[in-house]
Amino acid sequence: MNELLDPRNDFVFKRIFGSEENKDVLLAFLNRTFAESNEPPLSEIVLLNPYTDKDAPLDKQSIFDIWAKTSEGKLINIEMQLFNKYDIEKRTLFYWSKRYSSQLQEGNTYKELKKCVTINILNYSFLANDRYHNVFHLREDHTGLALTDDIEVHFMELSKLSDQMLPHEGGLINWLLFLKGADKSNWEVLKMNEPTLGKAMDTLEFLSQDGEARRLYEERQKFLHDEASMIEWATEKGMKQGIEKGERQKAIEIAKNMLALGIDLSLIVKASGLSEKEVKAL
Known part of the structure; x- marks a missing residue:
């Protein structure tokens, strides 16, 4: 049997x-996520960008976030981050604001804007506390x-979980222990606690035995590793070169290094903190 993806x-x-x-998964x-923020359970969810076979691991147009909407119109964005791309808090607010403002069509009033929720699942530690x-x-x-309930941001840090928990x-x-890759011998306990997890486990086992799914997974895994390495290298080099030049100059150095490597514009914007217009001007 192949190793689990x-x-x-x-x-x-x-x-x-x-x-x-x-x-249903x-x-x-x-619902388990929102229960921890004292919100009522959802009865229905609509996927705005469901997975399809067109979601190619190396295609820059493919979006691997999950976008969903509740029956009341609340928008939800879930992002899994295997590696630290830096400035996650600023990136979160930037993309949250784009989702929030994109709701308003010409002629609409601000009253029609619905709540937007961002859920970041991180494979690294980010916040200076022990809460996962x-x-x-x-x-x-x-x-x-509360000023408004329209903004809600979740950070789930898998690195703060122990298999002993x-x-x-x-x-x-x-759910988080399953995602973290808790010992498969614990799956029965996790599934007993959360029966719907059984379907998630079955899906993972099926994908792990499917040759094409494994090939696509390995392509994506390599891309993510290479992307993380390039960002880390460019960030470190930019910080060393710009340490005497102030924060903005450091950001410019980072962007220049990444441009020289031919890295995608959207990734340069995320890593440097510069705007797309500023990066293009370089």
């Missing part, structure tokens, strides 16, 4: 959670008064 690979993650036939995961699941809203500093009841941690 890594569900943290965004290509595999979308196959498991972002396909029409596994919409996504719904169960989201952190939820952010927009609130007043002193009183905790095996739970005795249902909840989000079961």
